[in-house]
Amino acid sequence: MTTFNEPEHINRLWQDAIRRDVSRGTLAIGPGGDYRLDVRKSLxxxxxxxxxxxxxxxGIDASTTSASVLKLGLDALFAVISLREAVFTRLTPLQLLTCMILVRSQESKDDGLNEAEGADQSPTGLTREALAKELAFYTTIDTPELFPWYLGVDRAYLEKARSALGEDGAIDNTISKLKELNRVSEDSEGRLFFVDKFVSLRLTD
Structure with a gap:
């Protein structure tokens, strides 16, 4: 079985989510300057x-999956912090998990990305029913201590999402709000999609 260097791969994914924005005319040396966070890639x-x-x-080597091993370099950690500041603070836990799930559903189904048993693994969005299965999976994870600390997704965060999901009309209300925020779209067949977003950031030395 092919295995991957997951710490390296994870770092690369986070690094790809953020780029210095030279279009704004700031050519700072060092960490200061203007940046663009690709919200889709960060999710x-x-x-x-x-x-x-x-x-x-x-195809993952189990010895590379623990939170202690999944450490990030400075560039990748900056992307995580940027996501938390620019996105986490503006979305509820349930809204954030919904966006993350929709992003992953739009990737290739061959990658085995949808974890909920029986979930719709189409790469072209999710129905509300399939989204509900994915949300049920993520909000009932009982080992959040496995998650790296830098994500900010801990037991309390998942509990907030789980509590919100238990409210009447939770899925419909979450989708409606995300549509208002232009984060989610829905096609004529009722499939939901994440709407690509970029966030501009300025970091001072």
């Missing part, structure tokens, strides 16, 4: 990191 990296930490990825 993809988030989902991948969670999945690897839980040992759910195919």
């Amino acid at each position: 993809e990296a988030l989902g991948k990191t969670l999945s690897v930490a839980l040992g759910l990825e195919k």
Whole structure:
């Protein structure tokens, strides 16, 4: 079985999510300057990191999946912090998990990305029913201590998402709010998609 260097792969995913924005005319030397955070790529990296930490990825060396091993370099850690500041603080836990799940559902079904048993693994969005199965899976994870600390997804975070999911009309209300925020779209067949977003950031030395 082919195995991957997961710490290196995870770092690369996070690094790819953020780039210095030279279009704004700032050519700072060092960490200061303007940056663009690709929210889609950062949510993809988030989902991948969670999945690897839980040992759910195919072809992965189990010895590389623990939170203690999945350490990030400075560039990758900056992307994580940027996601938490620019996105986590603006979305509820249930909304954030919904976006992450939709991003992963739009990747190739051959990658084995959807963890919930019986979930729709189409690479072209999710129905509400399939989304509900995925949310049920993530909000009932009983070993959040496996997640790397830098993600900010701990037991309390998942409990908030689980509590919100238990409310009447939770899925419909979450989707409606994300549509208002232009984070999610829905096609004529009722399939849900994450809407690509970039966030501009400025970091001072």
